[in-house]
Amino acid sequence: MKAVLGCVALLAMGIAPALAAQSSTTDEIAKYRAALQDGNPAELWEARGEGIWKAPRGPKRASLERCDLGLGPGVVKGAYARLPRYFADADRVQDLESRLVWCMTTLQGLTAAEALKNRFGNGSGARSDLEALAAYVSSESQGAKMDVPLAHPKEIEAYRIGEKLFYYRGGTHDFACATCHGEEGKRIRLQDLPDLTTPEGARAAYTTWPAYRVSQGEVRTFEWRLYDCFRQQRFPELVFGSDAAIALTVFLARNANGAPFAAPAIKR
């Protein structure tokens, strides 16, 4: 009996320092992020994206400056904080990336395959135009209040589907987004996971994408974040710009409404 008690005492002693170490590690990561935020390499993507936005491209030699991101043709300022939304010309709800692909195909005459080539940069030679454009467009919403509309029937439908997808359990691991993101204090290794079911969690998470991922040397967009979450859940590949990807984005972006937009951020 004594031996058992001893074990319990040892265990209890072992747990307390581990918890303290965990929170101090989190603090250190926060410090690391703050130190990096001042020379965020995402600025290099923003500059490249601005160049791509203004350059005449495609068979029609048109720039994206006539592209309507929801606030009128060519209006970039504040546009990202109001996306995704319903677009009458496309007759569907679109997020920034799918809207950019739409503009590339309709205004510039590119094929969808050309527009989607290198949708995610590979960390070295193959750079992504979409990631650079997303960095530029989202940077023009810095400080703007998240204000995702939920008025059109298709926007409401997308929100409902996104909510369903968020809680839908499946795949080889019987996982849902909510398995990791539906409770306070969950983490993967040292990364704290936001609880996306609370407004605070959704705001903190959604307003810091796109972000420069130090470990990948690339700016990643929200489409990439969802794509990689699906991969980590062992779900089928989330198709870029699909209704499912956009629906989840609507659900999370809408839940972040009211928060000041703060991306492009920097992440581990």
Place this chain on the structure above:
Amino acid sequence: MGDPMKIRAALMGDETEVKVLMSHEMETGQRKDGKGQLIPAWFIQNVTVTWKDKTVLAAQWGTAVSKNPFLSFRFKGGAKGDKVTVTWVDNRGDRRTDEATIA
């Protein structure tokens, strides 16, 4: 010739604070590609910062410096409107020069 650098220079009392963000792959020469082939080293080797024809910083870099490096330092002197010029040269002999005005 690489992509443009982002340079900020600000007067802080009698010192000038310079912050430079460079666009560079900074390959260490130790990574392998998808086919198992070694990716050759490719990194910025020399960085020079000049102000009024005077070198205020000269650095020799190696492969331990991160991709898309960020450099921040201060030097004594400088006045609003002065130009600060930054040049890097990599191990392939490629170079890039950009300048900024002290604000």
